[in-house]
Amino acid sequence: MAQACYLHVPFCRHICAYCDFTRCGYHETLADKWVSAVVKEIQEKLQAPLKTMYIGGGTPSALSYEQLNVLLTALDPYIQECEEYTMEANIESFSEDKIALCYHHGINRISLGVQTLQPKLLKIIERKHTKEEVLSKIKEIKKNGIDNISIDLIYGLPEQTMTMWKEDLEEIVTNFPIEHISLYALTIEEHSKFGRMGVKNIDPEVEEDMYAFAQDYLPKHGFYQYEISNFSKQGKESKHNCMYWKYEDFYGIGCGASGKEQHVRYDNTKNIHTYITQGSVANCITLNKEDEMFELIMMNLRLKKGMDLNHFKELFQVDFEEKYASVLQKQIEKGMLAISDGYIKATEKGYPLLNDILIDFME
Ligand code: SF4
Structure with a gap:
């Protein structure tokens, strides 16, 4: 919950x-x-x-x-x-x-x-x-x-x-x-x-x-x-x-709010009149494992300390370094990402270019 x-x-x-x-x-x-x-x-x-x-x-x-x-x-x-x-x-x-x-x-x-x-x-x-x-x-x-x-x-x-x-x-x-x-x-x-x-x-x-x-x-x-x-x-x-x-679940309340619960992302209506007369009228999207893996990477790489590789494995039963071996090889060689102490993180050089790095993970 x-x-x-x-x-x-x-x-x-x-x-x-x-x-x-x-x-x-x-x-x-x-x-x-x-x-x-x-x-x-x-x-x-x-x-x-x-x-x-x-x-x-x-x-x-x-x-x-x-x-x-x-x-x-x-x-x-x-x-x-x-x-x-x-x-x-x-x-x-x-x-x-x-x-x-x-x-x-x-x-x-x-x-x-x-x-x-x-x-x-x-x-x-x-x-x-x-x-x-x-x-x-x-x-x-x-x-x-x-x-x-x-x-x-x-x-x-x-x-x-x-x-x-x-x-x-x-x-x-x-x-x-x-x-x-x-x-x-x-x-x-x-x-x-x-x-x-x-x-x-x-x-x-x-x-x-x-x-x-x-x-x-x-x-x-x-x-x-x-x-x-x-x-x-x-x-x-x-x-x-x-x-x-850290990609945890959260309730979203009010018109224009979004939430994520139990692998479902929902966006409440943005129309205040609809909200007042009919309630949240949420648009729901069920997230599959691939969506969630990508979103976790996307959110965690924003953090300075990066993403805990063990946490990734616990959540998805997937070895991050194996699954993304080719992306990692490319981005680590370019000096954009680094792995240390069980975390993957963006380097000083990679941080401002995070959006470009993430495209590789999408592909
Ligand atoms: S108009 Fe937009 S930017 Fe200005 S206070 Fe309201 S929400 Fe914030």
């Missing part, structure tokens, strides 16, 4: 120019109906005490205090043994009463959507906070008892320069009392406002340099890289996300 759950809140108070996630503008009546539907799904679907719970979005903090209270109360029975309980929030909508409410319901980790500290870039991506507000929100969250904070940052934004990127990282490692940083490269999706406006990605070489700089700089300042996009202080890796990368 799954011991982790992802719950998707589709509402945002403002739609950002680059966004192509499953989300919609917050509307009180619609959100009330969504809360009723999601409470029903929680009660029908969740069965076990959970080890990790993650409420993402959208913007969970966009819900009103009362709506958030109903949602968190419905989750209470399932999180009594939870080791990590995360909620995503943004600076403007995460008021102090909501922070206290989260703490009261056992939330012990907050993931803040910061993206950049540069006023010019914040304007371009239509985020309304300032650097000072980010810092003050982090302090407010800590003051209210939640002491594990992650922030999201985006690189490759239009008009973002290497100097701006360096300034942001320096400011964060020097002054921000946080435990975890997730990095995202901007992808301009066709259906986002940026896509419709014809905004172009920055020079891919600059984007690669930004990633390489972060990879080098953050570990020197206390944030070690444990996954391709994630850096943390020692012991503060995201337990929930590690569960995905």
Whole structure:
């Protein structure tokens, strides 16, 4: 039985120019109906005490205090043994009463959507906070008892320069009392406002340099890289996300959420009206052994320590090195992959080219 759950809140108070996630503008009546539907799904679907719970979005903090209270109360029975309980929030909508409410319901980790500290870039991506507000929100969250904070940052934004990127990282490692940083490269999706406006990605070489700089700089300042996009202080890796990368089962709740249970992957409807009137209406795919072997490799190679070869054998009764002998020979010779201490992992050279390496495993 799954011991982790992802719950998707589709509402945002403002739609950002680059966004192509499953989300919609917050509307009180619609959100009330969504809360009723999601409470029903929680009660029908969740069965076990959970080890990790993650409420993402959208913007969970966009819900009103009362709506958030109903949602968190419905989750209470399932999180009594939870080791990590995360909620995503943004600076403007995460008021102090909501922070206290989260703490009261056992939330012990907050993931803040910061993206950049540069006023010019914040304007371009239509985020309304300032650097000072980010810092003050982090302090407010800590003051209210939640002491594990992650922030999201985006690189490759239009008009973002290497100097701006360096300034942001320096400011964060020097002054921000946080435990975890997730990095995202901007992808301009066709259906986002940026896509419709014809905004172009920055020079891919600059984007690669930004990633390489972060990879080098953050570990020197206390944030070690444990996954391709994630850096943390020692012991503060995201337990929930590690569960995905270890390919464990998880419940998916809410419209736009996905889950995986007992060799079946399901994607709940993304249509909020369908969700409210008919429930999750999930599209299910049964994963065969080959699918699962590939997905395990794909997820595990994102981790800095790589994939445990014994774990692979225990799960599938297949010897990894035998099954993928020709791919391994090619990628090890090219210096992209390495095997040591029972783990296969991407090398420094291979890490940025992981997608290309994975194609070989697909074939
Ligand atoms: S980027 Fe986040 S906050 Fe902005 S619209 Fe998308 S889901 Fe909402």
